[in-house]
Amino acid sequence: MNNKYHVIIVGSGLAGLAAADILSRYGVHILVIDDNAHTGGQLLRKQPYAGRGSKRFEPDRLKRHGARLAARLQKDNVQILNGTQVLGIYPEHTLLIEDSRRNVSEYRADSLIIATGARERQLPFKGWTLPGVMSTGAAQILMKSSGILPGRKTLIGGCGPLLLALAAEILASRGHVLAVLDQGSTTMKLKAISAGPAIWPKLFEGATYLARLAAARVSVQQRVRIVEARGRQHLEEVIVADVDADGRIVRGTERSYPTDTLAVGYGFSPNIELPQQAGCAVKFSNAKGGWYVAVDDTMTSTVADIYAVGETTGIAGAGKSIVEGRIAAWTILNKQGAVDWPTYETKTRPLTRQRSRQVRYGRFLNQLCRPQPDCYADILDETMVCRCEEITIGEVRRQLNNGFTTMNAIKRATRCGMGHCQGRTCGPILFDIISTFTQRPPAAVGCASARAPVKTVSLGALAQMTVNSGDDHEGRSHG
C-alpha cells in the first residue's frame, strides 16, 4: 500500500483545482479528494450528457477557467478520488478517508490544502421540513446535474441575489415561477453598492435577471418573508407576510400561495468542520458568512503545513477561491525550495491584491444575504431548528432561559447539532438565535466543536478499516 503524497487537497472546487494546477506543473505528487462523484465543485456541475455532440460556448468566464483547470489535471502525478469523504485529520497530516466503495483507510501527506467550500444558510419557519421545501441550491442542482425542474410551480424566498438567478434559470428551462420574495429591502441593496466598482458587473447581471423576470410577468417582491409551509405528506401551501425594517412580520399582511415547491436560501456559510477538527483556529465575521478558518497572507492556517483556501476562509465566490488556491500552491512550492523567493514574490503580489478586492466583494454579497437579526423573534415555538434530532426553537428558547447560552452548552442540553448532518444546517441558525437572545459577542457564544468522524460513516466500514502498521511508514517514498 502506498498512501503517501507530497500534497493532499481536500475539495476539487475551483480553489482546490487552482492549487492542483500549479503544483502539478512542478511535478509535485498530489492526491485530490472530493465527496462528489464529479470534479469541479458546485460551479462545475453539469449534466454528464449535456455537452456531448454540441460544444456550446460557456458564457461564464470563471466556469470556462474551471473547466480548463479540470481538464489539465489528467496527469501522471495527480490522483483524484471522487465520491470520497474525509472523516478526520490526525497528527502528521494523516487523513482517515472513506472511498466510493465504502472502504475506510489512512492517507498521509507533507502538506494539506483544505478547500471544503460552503453550504447554504437558512432561516427556519414552521413546516420547512416538508418534502417540496428545498434550498435554492438544491433547486439549481436538480436542473444543472439532472435536467429536472424542482417542481411544477416554484415559489422562491429568502435573501440575496441568488433568488433572482434561480428564477431566471427556471424560466430558461421552461419552468414556472410563482414569485420571488426577498426578505431584504432596497435600502439594504443601495447601502451595499458602496462596496465599489468590484460589484458593478454583478449589478448588471442582477438587472438582466430582473428584465427576464419582468418579461415573464413574474412578481418580484421585497421585504416579504416566508411564515409557514403547510401540507400533509408534502408541500401544498406557503404563507408569507410583509416585514418591517427589522425583519419583523407586519400582522395582517399574511397571504397564501398554493404550490408544490418552495426554494429558500439566505446566502452561504463556510464549511469549517474538517479544518476545525484538525485544530485550525476559526474566527467569526458576518462579512465572511459566519465562522471561517483563520489564515495569514500565505493561506497558512494556525496549524503548520495545513493551508485553507476558498469559501472555507470566508464567502466571496469563485474568484477569491481561484486566487487563494494559487497563493497556497506558490507558498508550498517556495517552502519546498521548488521556486525561489523572488519568483514567489512576483507570482503572489498581484494575487494578494486581487484577493483583497474579492474579499470586499464578499462583504457586499454576505450583507445582501443576511436576514435582519430581530427576525428570529417571530419564529413559532413548534418550528424545528435541528432537522436531524428534531429539536424545536421552543426547546432551544427554554434551555436559553435555563442559562445554557453558548453553542456547546445548547448542544449538550438539547442535542441540537448532534444528528446526521452534525450541525451543518442548524449551526449558523443556532448561533444567530443565541447571539440575538444573549446580546453577547461571537467569541462568548462560540462555535460548536467538531470531532472525528466529521462525516457520517457506518460502524461496519470503520471495523473493516485498512490499518497501516507503524514500521510501514519507514522508507516509503513520495510516489
Add this chain to the structure above:
Amino acid sequence: MSDLRISSVLRGAKIKIFVNGKGCTAYEGETVHAALLAAGYRLLRKTPKTDQPRGIFCGMGVCYDCLVAINGTPNQRACMARVEDRMEIEVDEQ
C-alpha cells in the same frame, strides 16, 4: 417522459430503476434524488422521532434528509448517488 424533465436537455440512455419494487424510467447520468422526484416520489423517508415526512432539502450531501436504501444498503444520500440500470431503491411509505 415526466413533465419535470426539461425537454431541451440531452439525456443518457433510458434505463429502469425499481422504487419499492415498482419499475420507473430514469436516464443514465441522473442523480437518484432527481430521478425519484421525476418519478413522483417527493417523500423519501419519515423521521425516527416524530414520524414526519422528509424529502430533498440541500441537494448537495450536507443535510442527510434524502436518505434512502440503495441496492440493499440503508441510509444512502440519494443526492450523492447516480442511477444505474436495474437499481433497487427503497423509500419510506408514502
